[in-house]
Amino acid sequence: MAKNKISEKPKVAFFDFACCEGCQLQIANLGETLLDVLGAVDVVEFREVMSEKWDKDYDVVFIEGSIGDKHAEERLKKIRERAKVLVAYGSCAALGGVNGMKNGFEIDEIRRYVYGDKYSYFDSKPTKAVDQVVKVDYYIYGCPVYLPEVVEVIKCILKGVAYSVPDKPVCAECKLNENVCLYDKGVVCLGPWTKAGCNSWCTSNGNICYGCRGLVSNPAKNQANDIIKKYNVNEKIKVLGEELMKKKIEMYNKAKEVK
Amino acid sequence: MKYHILEKKNLDCFIKNLLKKMKVVAPVERGSGNYSFAEISSADEIKCDYVPTILPPKKYFMPQREKIMDFKEDGDVKESCYIDGEKIAVFGVHTCDLSGLQCLNIVFNDKPVDHNFLMRKENLFMIGLECNKYCDEYASCALVNAHLPNGGYDLFLTDIGDKFVINVNTQDGEDFVESIKLPQASAKDMSELEKIREEKKKIFKNEIDVEPSKIPQIFEKSYNSKVWEEVANKCLSCGNCTNVCPTCYCFDMEDTLNLDLKSGERIRKWDSCQFETFARVAGGENFREERSMRQRHRVYRKFKFPVDKFNRFFCTGCGRCSRTCMAGINLKEILVKLAEEVKF
Amino acid sequence: MKTKEKNVIEIKESNWSYRKGTILNTKMMTKTEKWFDIKLDDGELGHEPGQFVQVELFGVGEAPISICSSPTKKGSFELTVRAAGRVTNQMHKLEKGDRVYIRGPFGRPFPVKQMFGNDILFVAGGLGIAPLRSLINYVMDNRKDFGKVDILLGCKSPKDMLFYDEVERWGKRMDINFACTVDKGEPDWKGNVGLITTLIPGVNLNPERTYAVVVGPPIMYKFVIAELLKKNIPERHIVLSLERHMKCGMGKCGHCQIDHPKNYYCCKDGPTFTYDEVKESKKL
Numbered sequence: 001m002a003k004n005k006i007s008e009k010p011k012v013a014f015f016d017f018a019c020c021e022g023c024q025l026q027i028a029n030l031g032e033t034l035l036d037v038l039g040a041v042d043v044v045e046f047r048e049v050m051s052e053k054w055d056k057d058y059d060v061v062f063i064e065g066s067i068g069d070k071h072a073e074e075r076l077k078k079i080r081e082r083a084k085v086l087v088a089y090g091s092c093a094a095l096g097g098v099n100g101m102k103n104g105f106e107i108d109e110i111r112r113y114v115y116g117d118k119y120s121y122f123d124s125k126p127t128k129a130v131d132q133v134v135k136v137d138y139y140i141y142g143c144p145v146y147l148p149e150v151v152e153v154i155k156c157i158l159k160g161v162a163y164s165v166p167d168k169p170v171c172a173e174c175k176l177n178e179n180v181c182l183y184d185k186g187v188v189c190l191g192p193w194t195k196a197g198c199n200s201w202c203t204s205n206g207n208i209c210y211g212c213r214g215l216v217s218n219p220a221k222n223q224a225n226d227i228i229k230k231y232n233v234n235e236k237i238k239v240l241g242e243e244l245m246k247k248k249i250e251m252y253n254k255a256k257e258v259k
Numbered sequence: 260m261k262y263h264i265l266e267k268k269n270l271d272c273f274i275k276n277l278l279k280k281m282k283v284v285a286p287v288e289r290g291s292g293n294y295s296f297a298e299i300s301s302a303d304e305i306k307c308d309y310v311p312t313i314l315p316p317k318k319y320f321m322p323q324r325e326k327i328m329d330f331k332e333d334g335d336v337k338e339s340c341y342i343d344g345e346k347i348a349v350f351g352v353h354t355c356d357l358s359g360l361q362c363l364n365i366v367f368n369d370k371p372v373d374h375n376f377l378m379r380k381e382n383l384f385m386i387g388l389e390c391n392k393y394c395d396e397y398a399s400c401a402l403v404n405a406h407l408p409n410g411g412y413d414l415f416l417t418d419i420g421d422k423f424v425i426n427v428n429t430q431d432g433e434d435f436v437e438s439i440k441l442p443q444a445s446a447k448d449m450s451e452l453e454k455i456r457e458e459k460k461k462i463f464k465n466e467i468d469v470e471p472s473k474i475p476q477i478f479e480k481s482y483n484s485k486v487w488e489e490v491a492n493k494c495l496s497c498g499n500c501t502n503v504c505p506t507c508y509c510f511d512m513e514d515t516l517n518l519d520l521k522s523g524e525r526i527r528k529w530d531s532c533q534f535e536t537f538a539r540v541a542g543g544e545n546f547r548e549e550r551s552m553r554q555r556h557r558v559y560r561k562f563k564f565p566v567d568k569f570n571r572f573f574c575t576g577c578g579r580c581s582r583t584c585m586a587g588i589n590l591k592e593i594l595v596k597l598a599e600e601v602k603f
Numbered sequence: 604m605k606t607k608e609k610n611v612i613e614i615k616e617s618n619w620s621y622r623k624g625t626i627l628n629t630k631m632m633t634k635t636e637k638w639f640d641i642k643l644d645d646g647e648l649g650h651e652p653g654q655f656v657q658v659e660l661f662g663v664g665e666a667p668i669s670i671c672s673s674p675t676k677k678g679s680f681e682l683t684v685r686a687a688g689r690v691t692n693q694m695h696k697l698e699k700g701d702r703v704y705i706r707g708p709f710g711r712p713f714p715v716k717q718m719f720g721n722d723i724l725f726v727a728g729g730l731g732i733a734p735l736r737s738l739i740n741y742v743m744d745n746r747k748d749f750g751k752v753d754i755l756l757g758c759k760s761p762k763d764m765l766f767y768d769e770v771e772r773w774g775k776r777m778d779i780n781f782a783c784t785v786d787k788g789e790p791d792w793k794g795n796v797g798l799i800t801t802l803i804p805g806v807n808l809n810p811e812r813t814y815a816v817v818v819g820p821p822i823m824y825k826f827v828i829a830e831l832l833k834k835n836i837p838e839r840h841i842v843l844s845l846e847r848h849m850k851c852g853m854g855k856c857g858h859c860q861i862d863h864p865k866n867y868y869c870c871k872d873g874p875t876f877t878y879d880e881v882k883e884s885k886k887l
Contacts, residue, residue, distance in 0.1 A: 033518075040518050158518075168497075171498065172498045175583070176324075178295050178314050183585055192497050222492070223495050223586045327619050328617065332661060336661050340617035341613045344610040345610075479864075512850055512856075514660075515662075523661065523662050541687035541848075546886055552862055552885075556860070563866075565866075
């Protein structure tokens with residue numbers, strides 16, 4: 001955590017890198033809580049909602065998006081220099097997110113595919129999460145971020161204490177919400193490997209867990225086959241087994257190199 | 260002991276009368292063979308023939324997230340502790356879960372007593388329901404003698420065909436059945452009940468080939484068993500087995516602040532010994548680092564520690580841990596393997 | 604049975620209520636350890652050597668902290684806190700005059716009365732001196748109740764030494780034998796360099812009538828206990844204070860239960876244990 005004490009009403013800025021900006025948009029969905037948050041902080045830069053710029057130091061910056069080229073790296077480093085507290089905001093920033101899928105290909109192959117023959121004019125590098133470039137003080141995972149967690153982290157920042165992302169699988173929260181296990185329904189879910197903290201947002205609403213919050217620190221390694229063996233999932237899944245799980249996990253976690 | 264009779268066709272009337280006095284929760288269907296205790300407004304919603312619910316009824320005695328206190332900082336801090344005193348009737352509780360609640364009752368009566376649990380208990384009107392046959396292959400209630408009613412309820416229902424025999428266990432229970440004028444059970448009804456109990460003796464037999472009286476000795480010798488490694492190779496550390504267990508009560512405390520940073524609440528929430536972080540201290544040392552240690556710990560907390568301390572198994576044979584384990588860890592298999600290892 | 608209603612019932616004597624106090628003084632003892640002297644509004648803490656308290660920082664959480672002062676010291680009690688986690692880092696921000704909220708004291712104290720009339724060998728490693736100091740100072744204040752007293756102290760480097768002034772005084776007392784060592788010396792350090800285990804063979808003791816009280820990190824226990832057993836000190840005369848994550852202090856929450864075939868909660872059955880009670884645990 002940044003040593004520098006943040007001001008009473010901290011100057012807050014939002015910046016986006018390679019992302020869909022959906023996590024920033026979530027701020028608008030805070031509803032009434034937004035008013036409380038705005039009472040506690042001073043938003044000085046937020047391209048999605050305002051045109052003003054800030055030329056002094058920031059107390060808190062929220063970084064959305066992953067880092068995909070040299071220019072972005074430099075820009076991020078400059079922001080870090082001006083910020084007392086830096087938050088990796090959303091899965092792209094916190095773990096590379098879906099942009100990390102790029103890392104499964106040869107970089108030039110990707111550049112040619114996206115930019116055509118003149119690709120050499122356009123820089124592109126393997127996707128990095130924010131903490132692979134600069135120091136991160138707070139992590140907010142999720143695609144998109146889970147708002148109650150965002151508010152929790154904001155409170156921690158204001159109070160000056162660390163926020164620890166729960167290091168247990170999504171199942172832990174899903175079970176407490178008394179959902180029917182998706183494997184009971186014959187669908188494959190990444191809950192058993194993914195970090196909790198979203199209060200099983202997707203699975204409580206009938207969706208599977210896509211692993212958007214990244215893996216727990218010590219994920220169970222060889223258990224996918226045990227799970228598939230127990231449940232009545234379709235034949236294709238049975239054949240693919242662990243390989244399928246790995247592919248699914250890579251969707252969000254490729255930038256952090258899944259083993 | 261008093262016995263009354265409730266005609267099945269009058270079950271809805273029974274529920275409606277309960278609803279006049281309090282909220283009623285009962286097992287309802289959730290799909291894919293799952294059930295849960297949930298609030299109901301009529302008897303149609305109840306599934307009397309159900310496999311143990313996803314979460315046991317302990318959630319009413321010790322909610323997943325429970326506010327322990329409010330605090331407010333204003334120069335000094337003022338805190339206040341309270342519970343919501345809502346009256347709830349829990350209908351259709353199987354004997355395994357009644358047994359589980361008794362285990363929790365023992366723990367929370369152990370000094371210092373847990374006021375939250377005990378006060379919630381006062382507000383719960385417990386209506387048990389007998390299993391005339393096994394729910395499924397995961398159950399092992401006969402092993403731990405939890406397949407028959409053994410207290411822990413106000414009223415207890417046994418299905419004897421087109422009616423329930425109701426065993427009245429408390430004055431509250433008596434007041435209620437009297438208020439709706441349920442007739443007393445006849446000699447014929449009682450012999451029907453007897454017949455069911457006789458029949459159950461044939462159906463419910465020790466589910467594993469291990470003598471319950473031998474279990475304490477098995478656990479004396481199983482601390483360094485290889486079985487724990489085998490189980491660990493499957494374990495996901497997801498905490499499902501403990502979260503669904505009717506006798507697990509480990510918890511964590513969490514402070515949440517309001518945005519004014521001056522007021523907030525302390526929350527007690529369920530925790531699990533299966534989580535990586537459970538036995539870790541702030542300095543980083545983890546005292547149950549391996550999955551094998553954590554799985555062993557869970558099973559020891561059912562068959563060894565409570566036996567030493569309270570002379571009772573904290574397994575009720577409900578089968579939830581095995582039913583819910585995605586990786587297929589099966590408690591009955593663990594017990595059998597341990598027994599084989601120590602060669603009893 | 605009452606009628607259907609939603610009412611709030613206050614729990615008057617909750618186990619979760621706090622005792623309130625004020626910080627009389629603080630001192631940074633090392634880079635990571637801060638010392639606090641605390642006076643409770645309701646009088647004495649009423650602890651025995653070896654017990655701990657839960658310190659609550661509203662909105663951050665609770666942390667179990669061992670009491671480092673002896674009950675013979677009246678009027679206030681002392682804590683030494685290492686900034687290790689969320690709560691303890693925040694605690695370091697507290698200063699003289701700030702309010703503190705505690706629950707406790709909790710836990711089984713050191714078996715002081717069994718130790719009466721015996722020789723005592725104290726072995727402290729790192730932060731282990733904090734809980735041990737509550738007993739050391741108790742013994743000093745009741746010196747004639749005990750036989751020979753030896754204190755062995757070890758820490759990483761001279762600048763990591765806690766209670767430096769006090770330790771210096773112990774070194775000068777005639778009625779105790781004192782030795783200390785650091786893992787890594789500094790140019791102006793004139794004392795021993797080496798692990799604490801190197802000090803044990805030199806101690807002259809009568810194993811039958813000696814209690815060894817050992818507090819330190821798990822790795823230290825492993826090696827120190829081996830040395831003590833070599834000296835023929837009986838297992839039940841080796842007393843330890845274990846560190847676990849005590850969350851509730853009431854033997855309920857499960858976090859501090861020792862990984863052991865017997866049912867031991869560190870917060871209730873401990874934190875002090877004799878070695879023969881807990882020796883089956885792989886990591887003390």
